[in-house]
Amino acid sequence: MKITYVTLFKNLIDYYFHDSILKIAKEKELFEIDYKNPRDYTTDKHNRVDDYKQGGGAGMVMTPQPLFDLLGEIKEKNPQAKIIFPVPAGKPFRQNDSVRLAKQEHLVFVSGRYEGIDERVIETYADEVFSIGDYVLTGGELPSLVMSDAILRNIEGVLGNNESLEEESFNTDLLEAPSFAKPYDFRSILSVSENLKGNHANIRSQNLKMAQLKTKYFRPDLV
Numbered sequence: 001m002k003i004t005y006v007t008l009f010k011n012l013i014d015y016y017f018h019d020s021i022l023k024i025a026k027e028k029e030l031f032e033i034d035y036k037n038p039r040d041y042t043t044d045k046h047n048r049v050d051d052y053k054q055g056g057g058a059g060m061v062m063t064p065q066p067l068f069d070l071l072g073e074i075k076e077k078n079p080q081a082k083i084i085f086p087v088p089a090g091k092p093f094r095q096n097d098s099v100r101l102a103k104q105e106h107l108v109f110v111s112g113r114y115e116g117i118d119e120r121v122i123e124t125y126a127d128e129v130f131s132i133g134d135y136v137l138t139g140g141e142l143p144s145l146v147m148s149d150a151i152l153r154n155i156e157g158v159l160g161n162n163e164s165l166e167e168e169s170f171n172t173d174l175l176e177a178p179s180f181a182k183p184y185d186f187r188s189i190l191s192v193s194e195n196l197k198g199n200h201a202n203i204r205s206q207n208l209k210m211a212q213l214k215t216k217y218f219r220p221d222l223v
């Protein structure tokens with residue numbers, strides 16, 4: 001898997017891969033990443049990549065020319081590349097999208113800044129348009145990272161232990177049951193008794209009950 005980040009602010013993304021699980025997975029070459037900056041593609045004599053909104057209104061919009069040239073180049077080199085736009089008005093990004101997209105060879109995340117991206121770029125190049133939630137962020141970099149993280153952990157070897165993927169929230173219609181580390185009694189706050197007894201059938205049925213209760217409480221819309 002290769003991920004290309006189209007962004008004006010590469011550092012916002014790059015540091016995420018400097019630590020922890022994704023750093024190790026990247027070193028093992030389970031995936032690779034690269035960056036493209038729209039500013040390197042602008043033909044504007046002042047190197048601008050944004051302009052006033054047509055029809056007026058507050059804020060600037062990313063202009064079509066640099067992104068058309070940049071994304072056109074990517075598509076010419078690899079017509080199979082899947083181009084993804086994170087925008088607040090997109091389709092909600094879900095776990096099944098992360099599982100599906102983990103099977104792709106090349107993903108391209110296009111991060112908007114300012115008031116967004118000229119809609120003609122999205123209309124022409126988007127394979128997918130996603131929102132990560134009903135709130136507005138200052139740009140597409142965090143949503144690109146959120147989706148990348150959710151996608152990459154589905155690639156074999158990334159988590160180191162594939163079992164962790166099996167009983168997760170959202171892989172079924174239930175949220176994941178709560179987890180407890182040792183000790184059983186921590187400052188008089190008790191964890192769950194069946195977990196101590198090694199009876200796997202009991203543990204499974206207790207986990208199922210806890211998962212059902214948790215789902216009903218936090219996400220009644222899933223029940």
Ligand code: ADE
Binds near residue numbers: 086087133137138140
């Ligand atoms: N860009 C800004 N806010 C966003 C959101 N909530 N989801 C995806 N992209 C965004």
